[in-house]
Amino acid sequence: MRKQKPVKDSFVIMTELVLPNDTNTLNNLMGGRMMHLMDIAAAISAQRHSNRIVVTASVDNVSFQAGIKLGSVITLQAQVTRAFSSSMEVHIEAWSEDVPNGTKFKSNEAFFTFVAVDQSGRPIDVPEAVPETENEVNLYEGALRRRQLRLVLAGRLHPRDANELKALFELE
Template structure:
């Protein structure tokens, strides 16, 4: 049996101020800059869980729900949802806060997958993720379906072998 580690130990909160160099011509945070920040927060979360060097393996759909304006404070919250052999799924929420107006909105959400590697760059086992709260359990329970969907879309799993997706679609 592999070692277990509570997912709360992987929690990361990162805060950034949107400056002029981070924005596009509409004074909104550039999408590429947002992805950069999300990758950093998620990587730190995966490293906390695995105590290893990690590499980004995949990024799920990232939807930009709300533009983030120049001068806004961006808070990224990341946490491992589930660990497999050497890979970990990390969930990220992004919040945009306009401090003068007192408003805060969720602008982005995504799942990233990281693989823990040894000093030679070979995948290495990670501890199992132990969810404790109802939200952690919900994200943990859905992680296998999301993983199988990623693998099917990447051509690394045949749709017929995606048992969790069959159950989802009653195939």
């Protein structure tokens, strides 16, 4: 039996200030910089869950809600949603805050997949993720469908074998 670990143990909060070097010519945070920050926060979350070195395997669609201005404070929150044998799905949200104006909005949300590896770079088993709150359970339950969709899109799983996805499209 695999070791179990509550998903709350993987929770990460990371805060950054948008500085001039982080912005484009419109004084908005560069998208690549946001992706970099999201990858770091999500990797820390996966490491906390697995207690292993992790590598990024995939990133789901990352959409940008609105420009994040120079001087804004970015808060990233990441947490493992589910662990498979050696891979972990991590949900991450990014919030932008204009402190002087007292405004805050969710700027980004995505799912990252990480694989835990040993010192030689070979995949290694990770603990099972145990959800406890209603939100954690909802993310956990959707993780298998998201995983199957990623595998189908990557050509690593034939659509006919994606049982969780087929259930979404079966008509009665």
